[in-house]
Amino acid sequence: MAGTLRTAGRSIWQTLSSIKTGVILLIIVVIVSAAGTLILQRPVTDADEMQRAYSPEMLRLLDAIGLTDTFHAWWFVLLLALVSLSIVAASIQRFPNAWRFYARPYKSPDESFRKMLATQTQIAIADERAGLATAERAFRHLGLKPERVTKNDRVSLFAERSRISVMAVYIVHASLLLIFLGGIVDALYGWRGFVALTRGQQSGQVQMHDGSGRTLPFAIRCDGAGQENYADGSPKKWWSKLAVLDGGQEVLRKEIVVNDPLVYRGVRFYQASYGSTGKVDKLVLTVSPANGQGDPGEIALSENDPVQLDSDTSVRLAEFIPDYVVRDGQVYSRSTEVENPAAHLIVTSKTTGKATNVWLPPIPGFEQNADSPYRFEAKDLRMGYFTGLEVSHEPGQWAVWAGVILMGFGLAVVFYVVHMRFWAVPVVDARGHLTLWVGGAANKNKEAFEERFQKLVGEIEAELKLRIQASARVQEEEPSLVGV
Amino acid sequence: MARARVEQQPAATGTTLVVLVGLSVAFLLFMAFLNVVKTGNLLNESNLLYAALIFYAGAGALYLGFGVTGTESYVRFASLATWAGMLANTGAVAHRWYEAGHPPFASIYEMLLSFVWTLAVLTLIAEKKYGVKVIGTVTMPVAIVGVILMQLLRTEVHPLVPALQSTWLHVHVTLAMLAYAACALSFALAMMFLIQDKMKTETFLAATSAFGIATYLGVLTRFEKWGGLSVVAWDPERKAEVFLAKGARLFVVIPDLGWLMLMVLAAVAAPLVLYLVSRWKHAEGLIDVANRVVFVSILMQILALVFFLLRARDGSYASLDADGLFPTSLAASPFILSGLVGSIFVSLLYLLLLWRRQDLERMLPSAEDLDRITYKTIAIAFPLLTLMIAAGAYWANRTWGSYWSWDPKETWAAITWLVYAGYLHMRITRGWRGRRAAYFAILGFVVVMFTFFGVTYLLPGLHAYA
Numbered sequence: 001m002a003g004t005l006r007t008a009g010r011s012i013w014q015t016l017s018s019i020k021t022g023v024i025l026l027i028i029v030v031i032v033s034a035a036g037t038l039i040l041q042r043p044v045t046d047a048d049e050m051q052r053a054y055s056p057e058m059l060r061l062l063d064a065i066g067l068t069d070t071f072h073a074w075w076f077v078l079l080l081a082l083v084s085l086s087i088v089a090a091s092i093q094r095f096p097n098a099w100r101f102y103a104r105p106y107k108s109p110d111e112s113f114r115k116m117l118a119t120q121t122q123i124a125i126a127d128e129r130a131g132l133a134t135a136e137r138a139f140r141h142l143g144l145k146p147e148r149v150t151k152n153d154r155v156s157l158f159a160e161r162s163r164i165s166v167m168a169v170y171i172v173h174a175s176l177l178l179i180f181l182g183g184i185v186d187a188l189y190g191w192r193g194f195v196a197l198t199r200g201q202q203s204g205q206v207q208m209h210d211g212s213g214r215t216l217p218f219a220i221r222c223d224g225a226g227q228e229n230y231a232d233g234s235p236k237k238w239w240s241k242l243a244v245l246d247g248g249q250e251v252l253r254k255e256i257v258v259n260d261p262l263v264y265r266g267v268r269f270y271q272a273s274y275g276s277t278g279k280v281d282k283l284v285l286t287v288s289p290a291n292g293q294g295d296p297g298e299i300a301l302s303e304n305d306p307v308q309l310d311s312d313t314s315v316r317l318a319e320f321i322p323d324y325v326v327r328d329g330q331v332y333s334r335s336t337e338v339e340n341p342a343a344h345l346i347v348t349s350k351t352t353g354k355a356t357n358v359w360l361p362p363i364p365g366f367e368q369n370a371d372s373p374y375r376f377e378a379k380d381l382r383m384g385y386f387t388g389l390e391v392s393h394e395p396g397q398w399a400v401w402a403g404v405i406l407m408g409f410g411l412a413v414v415f416y417v418v419h420m421r422f423w424a425v426p427v428v429d430a431r432g433h434l435t436l437w438v439g440g441a442a443n444k445n446k447e448a449f450e451e452r453f454q455k456l457v458g459e460i461e462a463e464l465k466l467r468i469q470a471s472a473r474v475q476e477e478e479p480s481l482v483g484v
Numbered sequence: 485m486a487r488a489r490v491e492q493q494p495a496a497t498g499t500t501l502v503v504l505v506g507l508s509v510a511f512l513l514f515m516a517f518l519n520v521v522k523t524g525n526l527l528n529e530s531n532l533l534y535a536a537l538i539f540y541a542g543a544g545a546l547y548l549g550f551g552v553t554g555t556e557s558y559v560r561f562a563s564l565a566t567w568a569g570m571l572a573n574t575g576a577v578a579h580r581w582y583e584a585g586h587p588p589f590a591s592i593y594e595m596l597l598s599f600v601w602t603l604a605v606l607t608l609i610a611e612k613k614y615g616v617k618v619i620g621t622v623t624m625p626v627a628i629v630g631v632i633l634m635q636l637l638r639t640e641v642h643p644l645v646p647a648l649q650s651t652w653l654h655v656h657v658t659l660a661m662l663a664y665a666a667c668a669l670s671f672a673l674a675m676m677f678l679i680q681d682k683m684k685t686e687t688f689l690a691a692t693s694a695f696g697i698a699t700y701l702g703v704l705t706r707f708e709k710w711g712g713l714s715v716v717a718w719d720p721e722r723k724a725e726v727f728l729a730k731g732a733r734l735f736v737v738i739p740d741l742g743w744l745m746l747m748v749l750a751a752v753a754a755p756l757v758l759y760l761v762s763r764w765k766h767a768e769g770l771i772d773v774a775n776r777v778v779f780v781s782i783l784m785q786i787l788a789l790v791f792f793l794l795r796a797r798d799g800s801y802a803s804l805d806a807d808g809l810f811p812t813s814l815a816a817s818p819f820i821l822s823g824l825v826g827s828i829f830v831s832l833l834y835l836l837l838l839w840r841r842q843d844l845e846r847m848l849p850s851a852e853d854l855d856r857i858t859y860k861t862i863a864i865a866f867p868l869l870t871l872m873i874a875a876g877a878y879w880a881n882r883t884w885g886s887y888w889s890w891d892p893k894e895t896w897a898a899i900t901w902l903v904y905a906g907y908l909h910m911r912i913t914r915g916w917r918g919r920r921a922a923y924f925a926i927l928g929f930v931v932v933m934f935t936f937f938g939v940t941y942l943l944p945g946l947h948a949y950a
Contacts, residue, residue, distance in 0.1 A: 019913050026906055030899050037892035037939070044891075071890040183888070192886065259652075259882050270885045392885035400887060404874040411867040447856075 017089035025083050032079065036070030077187070084180050091173050102166050107158040108151040109423045109439060119450065120439035121457050125464065128426040131436045132157060134467065135424040138459035142452070144422060156425035165419035165443060171410035178403030185396030192392045195269075197222035198277060198384055202245060206391050218246040220269060223253075225387035227274050238274040240387040266393055273388030276338065279303060280320045283343060284380035285360075287315075290373050298379065301345075309374055312350050315358075319344035322383075326363060338383060347372045419443045422456065436460070509542045509565070529583070532576035533597075537631040539569030540604070544624040548836065550843070559617050559847065563608070566620055569627070570604040577601050589657035593634055598658070600630040602665035610669060614857045618847045621836065622672040625829040632825070633818055652879035659875055663868035664932055670861035671929035674922040677854040679844055681919060685837060686771050689778065690759045692834040696752030696781065699827040702938070703745050703820050708804065712737035713745060715796055715820065717803065718813035725816055736801040736810045741791065748788045751781040752827070775838060782831045789824045796820075819937055855917055858925050866904045873897050896935040903928045 015021055039062060040053055050059060050068065059068075066073030106113070114120065125131030132148075135157055139146040144159035193206035193214060202221035206214045223241040230236045237257055244252040244264045254262045262269045280303055287309060288296035299307050299315070306316035323334045324342040331342065344366075345358040359367040360378050369375075422440045429435050438457055442449035546562035549555070577597055580588045588594035607623045610616045678688075706714045714735040717726040726734040755774040762770035796817055800809035814821060837844065848854065876897070881887040888894065907924040910916040916924070 019909065023906060023909065026902055030902050033895045033899055036890070037895045041890075071895075259879075261882065261885065268885055270883070272884070390885045394881075394885075394887070397881065397887060401878070404877075408867070408871060408874070411870055415863040415867060 013089060013093075016086055017093040019090065022083070022086045022090055025079070025086055029079055029083060032070060032076060035067065036076075039067050039070070041071075042069040080180065084177060087173050087177060091170055095170060098166060098170065102163060105158070105160060105163065105421070107147070107149045107423075108154065108156045109425060109437075114425075114427075114437055114439065117439045117441065119441065119453050120437065122427075122429060122435040122437050123457070123461055123464065125426065125434055125436045128155070128434070130467065131426050131434075131464070132424065134463045135436060135438070135460050138456060138463055139422065139424075141459055142456055144456075146422075146424075154425065156423060158421070158423055160419065160421040162413075162417045162419050165413055165417045168410050168413035168417065172407055172414060175403045175406035175410055178406060179400050182396035182399030182401075182403060185399065186394045190392070190394045190396060192390070194272070195220065195389045195391055196386045197225075197240075197389065198386045199224055199281075216267065218244055218251075218264065220244055220389070222387055225274060225385060235274075238271050238387070240271055240274075240389070242269060242389075266395060268392050268394075270390040270392070271387070272390035275386060275388070276322075277384040277386050279384045280317065280343075280381065281384040282380075282382040283317055283320070283378065284382075286377045286379055288375050288377075290375055306348075309347075313347060313373055314350070315345055315347045315374070315376075317343060318346045324363075326365075329365070331363065331366065338381070341381065343378065345376060347374065349373075418445050418449060420449055420452065422453070424460075506542075506561075509538055529576050529579040532572050532579060533631060533634065535572035536569045536576060536600075537628070537635075539565045539572060540624055540627045540631060543569060543620055544628050547618065547621040547624055548832075550618070550621075550840075550847075556847070559620075562620055562624075563611055563617070566604060566607060566611075566624065570601070570608060573597075573601045573604055587654045587658065589654055589661075595657060595661065596630050596634050598661045599665060600627045600634075602661050603627055603630075603668060606665050606669045610673070610857070614853075615849050616673065616676065616854070616857065618844060619669070619672055619676070622675065622833065623668070625833070626668065626826075629822055629825045629829065633822055652875055652882065656872060656875040656879055659868050659872035663865050663872050664936060666861050666865035666868060667929050667932045670858050670865060670925045673854055673858040673861060674925035674929075676844075676848050677851055677858060677922045678919070679837065679841070680848050680851040680854055681922070683919070685841060686759055686762075686774070688834055688837055689771070689774055690756050692778070692830055693752060693754075693756035693759070695830050696785075696827050697749065697756065699823045700745060700749040700752060703823055704742070704749060706735075706820070707742040707745070708737045710739070711741075711743040711746075712739045713741035714738075714804070715812050716816040717810040718816040720798075720811055720813065726810060734803060734805060734810060736803045736812050738795050738801055738812075741795060744788055744791055748781070748784045751777070751784040752831075754781065778831060778834060782828060782835075785824065785828045785831065789828065792820065792824060822937070851918070855921065858922065859911065862904060862907060862925060862928070866901075866908060869897075869901050869904065873901060893935065893939050896931070896939050900928065900931045900935050903931050 040050055042050070045053075054062065062068045066075065070076055109117070123131075125134075132155060136146050136148075139157065139159050144161065146157045146159040149156050149158050191208060191214065193208040195203055195206055197203060197220070199222055202219045204216040204219035206216060208214055221243045223243055225240040226238070227235055228237040228239075239255055239257045241255045242253070242262050243250050244262070246264075252262070252264055256262045256269065256271050258271045261271075280301070283301045285299055285301065286296050287299055288294070299309075301307060301315070301317040303317050303320060306314045308314045321331060321333045321342045321344070323337055323339040325332050325334050325340070331344075334340075342363060343360045345360065347356045347358055348354070356372045357366060357368045358372050358376060359369065360376060362369050420440065420442045422438070424436055424438045427435060427437045438460065440449065440453045440456070543562045543565035546558045546565060550558040550562070577588055580594065580597060584594075588597050603623055604627055607620050607627075610619045703713070708714045714737045717734040717736045718724075719726050754777045758770045758774035758777065762768065762774070793814065796812055797814050798811060800811045802808075803810055849857070873894075876894070877887040880889070903924075907916075907921065907928060910924065911921055
């Protein structure tokens with residue numbers, strides 16, 4: 001029983017760690033993601049459009065299997081988890097070998113290795129010690145640091161560069177897992193929402209994208225917001241002056257713009273939108289008594305905030321219609337844009353209790369402007385604006401960025417850093433001559449390596465020739481000396 | 485027959501085309517110079533771009549001339565013309581950058597400008613460093629289509645909307661252009677590998693036909709009732725598309741053009757059908773018929789292009805979504821236009837292969853070298869793709885507060901990345917070389933093209949500006 005369990009476990013492990021499984025999983029991810037971009041997705045597309053695009057049965061089917069919200073469906077998350085598992089398994093299975101290779105470099109080549117190696121050559125030498133010393137110099141000339149290795153009384157030379165290249169692939173895989181980890185943390189603990197603030201308003205309530213609310217442990221206040229335009233009228237910049245209030249204390253102030261958020265305790269506030277609330281911030285009016293006695297004055301009205309005109313009379317802004325139209329005996333607003341504004345004022349007398357409807361401009365059938373003890377004239381209109389802030393909390397993003405940097409580093413090493421190894425050992429060849437066996441290996445970019453190897457061999461041969469010539473010259477010169 | 489005629493030509497007449505192209509380049513430059521003298525404005529962007537177009541077109545003509553006559557000296561002159569075009573293009577990019585005050589990556593016009601520049605530079609690198617002399621045969625037509633498209637699209641410097649005012653955007657788009665150009669190069673190299681690897685000419689016939697089918701199917705997604713073809717309405721005063729609501733463009737229907745496109749689809753699909761039938765019935769003779777049909781399909785495609793140019797250039801058409809007539813313009817349909825032109829070029833390249841295969845093989849490096857260089861270009865493209873996605877994610881995080889939101893462009897960028905990752909794994913762990921690797925490189929580029937054009941054209945999303 002335990003045996004079958006173990007074999008089952010082993011076979012699962014083997015399946016999971018094979019490259020084939022990994023590639024099949026990746027192909028499935030590719031197909032499903034492609035489907036997810038072709039089928040309309042739920043939160044982005046509104047329900048009406050979905051119903052227009054698909055038949056009811058089709059929509060029910062798509063909804064049931066989660067294809068209308070592919071990237072958040074449980075099986076998609078499971079798929080990504082399987083991909084991660086496969087990467088982990090494949091890495092774990094191959095890691096020990098790679099690590100052995102990395103930690104214990106193969107330094108003294110034995111006979112079978114010398115036979116197998118693709119890149120090698122033999123150079124005739126006179127004696128072992130001199131030959132090795134020459135090779136050592138040649139290694140140094142090429143910027144290599146040769147190491148003398150003695151094994152079984154045989155001295156050999158070994159040099160290598162960029163051994164890290166062997167491990168780089170694991171760095172890349174680890175970085176991918178780090179990115180996944182960040183994504184999972186954000187999926188579990190991250191959230192996104194929206195706050196709209198008018199000037200002076202403060203709030204700690206975030207409207208979440210799924211419709212629920214969330215209370216922050218601090219509040220955010222808007223001290224001002226605005227828009228700057230280009231000469232052609234298109235928006236150039238949106239800005240908001242924000243202040244953070246924590247425990248009743250103002251702790252942070254920042255003017256944010258698009259692309260430059262405010263961050264406090266891991267919560268980020270982004271400038272997302274800016275627009276008119278459709279409500280009046282200030283309506284400035286000139287007021288003059290209807291009977292012509294007394295000087296005209298100026299008042300500023302906000303909605304439902306009465307202003308005393310004299311001891312008896314007060315006026316309030318009852319209604320502001322940004323884009324009015326009269327239809328069926330009613331005043332409607334066609335839009336929230338200030339296109340065709342109308343203001344409804346109510347002038348009240350305290351003593352008589354009489355209320356007069358004043359309309360600016362006078363709309364026949366509604367206005368009683370003539371009955372009002374004061375005449376009003378609109379001078380200036382300032383609309384209320386809100387700044388829309390996207391709020392997000394992504395505790396996993398640091399893992400993501402760390403993963404990205406690690407991956408950039410890992411890929412650079414994987415593709416552009418070559419692990420090269422060189423060996424030199426004096427051997428006696430088949431015909432009984434003493435030679436210096438020189439061999440090399442590289443894990444990629446074989447041409448460049450080949451070139452370097454030839455250079456090394458050339459260098460050794462040149463040095464040896466110099467020595468032979470030098471010793472030959474000494475031999476030549478000696479007899480002549482004797483001759484004199 | 486064409487081949488027989490050509491082979492009789494002595495090599496000495498080889499200079500004719502060089503002289504002709506040289507003369508026409510000189511003539512066009514002289515005409516442009518007269519215009520410059522008149523306006524007193526020498527080094528502005530449109531002049532530079534015009535010069536680049538002339539030189540690229542000269543290079544393209546010389547490469548095709550090499551294809552028709554097999555004269556090797558054409559390739560050398562073509563390379564010189566590419567150099568000149570690249571220099572003029574560099575000037576245009578610099579001028580644009582200076583004028584706009586930001587690197588030229590904000591609109592599709594500016595991105596094409598950068599893309600063509602990168603492509604020309606990479607072509608020259610492939611030529612000089614790796615000895616792939618005829619690579620321009622594939623890349624120069626792409627550059628020419630790019631520059632012509634640019635002439636149609638709006639050129640005035642547009643202010644950047646707030647979300648685009650970020651250094652990270654520039655980093656993101658630069659990396660994208662570099663990566664996509666490297667992918668394009670790896671695609672061209674993989675194609676050349678297949679030629680050098682003695683892949684049968686009729687297989688290329690089938691691929692050409694399949695490309696045509698994909699293009700015309702893409703165009704026909706805009707097929708409307710009663711045989712019309714819907715294109716985006718264009719506001720000539722604002723030089724912009726007309727929008728019904730946010731994100732919803734207004735389409736107008738050009739009558740009868742849909743039928744024409746349908747007929748061309750039949751013509752470009754015929755060679756593939758004939759090829760499949762010949763495989764199935766072992767009827768070799770059908771391939772000759774199919775080659776003739778390619779000829780017919782090229783004529784049909786040119787006809788379709790001309791009709792499209794005539795009818796979509798200007799004129800007002802009715803819309804299904806709103807009352808009244810609305811104007812349209814070529815600038816409103818850059819993707820249809822590049823699809824039509826691209827498909828014609830692919831067919832012409834097939835004819836080049838059909839007639840000049842031996843000369844091509846002579847000019848190309850060995851199959852092993854091409855295989856290796858393809859891998860090297862992908863080894864450049866893949867890290868660039870990775871960094872491109874990372875920079876895009878970082879920018880999105882600073883702008884919208886989310887580094888990954890699964891919008892179609894993001895998802896397709898990830899798919900591209902996965903395809904190339906698959907290529908690398910198969911090559912490194914499974915030792916995939918040669919054909920299979922070449923197919924993978926081609927698949928990768930097809931996905932890149934879909935991400936670049938297809939997603940923008942067919943799928944909605946955040947990347948509305950690109």
